[in-house]
Amino acid sequence: xxxxxxxxxxxxxxxxxxxxxxxxxxxxxxxxxxxxxxxxxxxxxxxxxxxxxxxxxxxxxxxxxxxxxxxxxxxxxxxxxxxxxxxxxxxxxxxxxxxxxxxxxxxxxxxxxxxxxxxxxxxxxxxxxxxxxxxxxxxxxxxxxxxxxxxxxxxxxxxxxxxxxxxxxxxxxxxxxxxxxxxxxxxxxxxxxxxxxxxxxxxxxxxxxxxxxxxxxxxxxxxxxxxxxxxxxxxxxxxxxxxxxxxxxxxxxxxxxxxxxxxxxxxxxxxxxxxxxxxxxxxxxxxxxxxxxxxxxxxxxxxxxxxxxxxxxxxxxxxxxxxxxxxxxxxxxxxxxxxxxxxxxx
Amino acid sequence: xxxxxxxxxxxxxxxxxxxxxxxxxxxxxxxxxxxxxxxxxxxxxxxxxxxxxxxxxxxxxxxxxxxxxxxxxxxxxxxxxxxxxxxxxxxxxxxxxxxxxxxxxxxxxxxxxxxxxxxxxxxxxxxxxxxxxxxxxxxxxxxxxxxxxxxxxxxxxxxxxxxxxxxxxxxxxxxxxxxxxxxxxxxxxxxxxxxxxxxxxxxxxxxxxxxxxxxxxxxxxxxxxxxxxxxxxxxxxxxxxxxxxxxxxxxxxxxxxxxxxxxxxxxxxxxxxxxxxxxxxxxxxxxxxxxxxxxxxxxxxxxxxxxxxxxxxxxxxxxxxxxxxxxxxxxxxxxxxxxxxxxxxx
Numbered sequence: 001x002x003x004x005x006x007x008x009x010x011x012x013x014x015x016x017x018x019x020x021x022x023x024x025x026x027x028x029x030x031x032x033x034x035x036x037x038x039x040x041x042x043x044x045x046x047x048x049x050x051x052x053x054x055x056x057x058x059x060x061x062x063x064x065x066x067x068x069x070x071x072x073x074x075x076x077x078x079x080x081x082x083x084x085x086x087x088x089x090x091x092x093x094x095x096x097x098x099x100x101x102x103x104x105x106x107x108x109x110x111x112x113x114x115x116x117x118x119x120x121x122x123x124x125x126x127x128x129x130x131x132x133x134x135x136x137x138x139x140x141x142x143x144x145x146x147x148x149x150x151x152x153x154x155x156x157x158x159x160x161x162x163x164x165x166x167x168x169x170x171x172x173x174x175x176x177x178x179x180x181x182x183x184x185x186x187x188x189x190x191x192x193x194x195x196x197x198x199x200x201x202x203x204x205x206x207x208x209x210x211x212x213x214x215x216x217x218x219x220x221x222x223x224x225x226x227x228x229x230x231x232x233x234x235x236x237x238x239x240x241x242x243x244x245x246x247x248x249x250x251x252x253x254x255x256x257x258x259x260x261x262x263x264x265x266x267x268x269x270x271x272x273x274x275x276x277x278x279x280x281x282x283x284x285x286x287x288x289x290x291x292x293x294x295x296x297x298x299x300x301x302x303x304x305x306x307x308x309x310x311x312x313x314x315x316x317x318x319x320x321x322x323x324x325x326x327x328x329x330x331x332x333x334x335x336x337x338x339x340x341x342x343x344x345x346x
Numbered sequence: 347x348x349x350x351x352x353x354x355x356x357x358x359x360x361x362x363x364x365x366x367x368x369x370x371x372x373x374x375x376x377x378x379x380x381x382x383x384x385x386x387x388x389x390x391x392x393x394x395x396x397x398x399x400x401x402x403x404x405x406x407x408x409x410x411x412x413x414x415x416x417x418x419x420x421x422x423x424x425x426x427x428x429x430x431x432x433x434x435x436x437x438x439x440x441x442x443x444x445x446x447x448x449x450x451x452x453x454x455x456x457x458x459x460x461x462x463x464x465x466x467x468x469x470x471x472x473x474x475x476x477x478x479x480x481x482x483x484x485x486x487x488x489x490x491x492x493x494x495x496x497x498x499x500x501x502x503x504x505x506x507x508x509x510x511x512x513x514x515x516x517x518x519x520x521x522x523x524x525x526x527x528x529x530x531x532x533x534x535x536x537x538x539x540x541x542x543x544x545x546x547x548x549x550x551x552x553x554x555x556x557x558x559x560x561x562x563x564x565x566x567x568x569x570x571x572x573x574x575x576x577x578x579x580x581x582x583x584x585x586x587x588x589x590x591x592x593x594x595x596x597x598x599x600x601x602x603x604x605x606x607x608x609x610x611x612x613x614x615x616x617x618x619x620x621x622x623x624x625x626x627x628x629x630x631x632x633x634x635x636x637x638x639x640x641x642x643x644x645x646x647x648x649x650x651x652x653x654x655x656x657x658x659x660x661x662x663x664x665x666x667x668x669x670x671x672x673x674x675x676x677x678x679x680x681x682x683x684x685x686x687x688x689x690x691x692x
Binding site: 044 | 382385386389390391392393403482631634635638639641642643645646647649650651653654666667670671673674675676677678679680681684685690
């Protein structure tokens, strides 16, 4: 049986499938060539899962919220079928530890042993571009394995986290009452990528102020075409992205108390409604294509750089670096020199 | 008078110098070719300023702390000379607004009109790589203009912000009491880049717990060589970075109340002491070189990608994207195809 076949059994109750899945995810994270090969084999089976990004500032309770959502997908109201769910928890704020610290995962007792759930924590290892690439690949593996909903949870509040969240079809931005002025400033930027806004910890004082502030900001902000930036975010896009088809989607502001489960069914309903909106407007395909283009261009940039790295003579490069450190040449002049020196077109 | 000569008058009380400086910074942010030319001219005059990165989670009061530090540099104890100070405030959390939202700046009345202070807020515009490049360039302009201390303040808590903070010789990580469990997890990663730890808002409840937690984490973490990642963080470094010379630096944990100014003189003293440590151990030169190498490699990657973009035929690229979106080929296969199709070495 091929890896691809094994993986595609992973959502069933085949322990072999889960084991193959876990092994493949590790290979991908380790840049093992077998992982890359399997990704090529699996790619034709992707494109069906609903990718849901969950992002927001630290302390908003995102992980608890995702855990609750997963539970609801697994235990739907009578008459509805449970959905298989994967979670990719990205922790780019821990660049050195090499392992994700997500105590919340341990508390997911209700989900332990459920073959319809798979949770993967990813730690940043050295480069954001690498993390974004690995996250895209892991998401594709879950998609090909047949998981119907994939949460991509980013711990953090910076632009890189926003970029990773934009891998998703549906982006949920989580806020909480009373996180101070600085957080207000952040919201202004992050609001514009939100398909659904959640004020979690809605049992805390100040929730009305937070909801009112978010409403005000939503009304203030003119509707803008949603743009995609790149994994690693180094590059401008080659082709323009078509502006979003004017649809009927109005970003809802929902209140939840994740620790109690309050408001979680309503949030799940909004996620399902957003998917239907994407499908009827053609936005599903557009976001899918933009995501793939971003991934492609990040791979191209990586391969171009690696090619250059193989061609440049280390002794020559070291000499250029010495001259740069002595301020004999500027960084731009040094770049010119090492590109010409390795035979690149200027 | 050349641009370079004008700029180098900017720290004096020449209004013309300040005007030339402001104009050059705008040219750099706008990718104006004149900005690039001036950067090449100015680069030989860089390398003297003390670059101090200030980073931490939202809500910790970083901006207020930087404002206080600037004030102390300008108003030193009797007998000491005031230092000229520039601040580069990076706001990558606002990718869409195009303008930085930093209310705190408005409150800096004490510093308004002081020719020895220059503050520049930078907003993210489209790509983190672009922001990191512009920040590096702006820092170089301030350095060449003769500013003795340059603060690089990053609003955010993600890895990209950490990368930008690592432009600095000295990195200050700011924490505050009671920001919750999720922040604790973040600290684990960010602690290892801190040369100085500050618990701001030290008049709040929970400060003892925060200090104790930080101490515990510092003791737990084995000393590791400090590594540099790249602007845009897409790439692995070509040359290994030498491990840090084992010195005598022990990361201090300081308490401040920025709004009252408490603890700020002690923080300033630690910054000065860290600079002396860097100089006596040779670490100053090592960090300078690592920073320049990172900048050079980001420029190389950018130019390689732009070169490819000029060479690839749009119709061919569009066809490959269509096949990718149909899942007829994988992202890696698509990258291979567009690189071969534009005549790149495979």
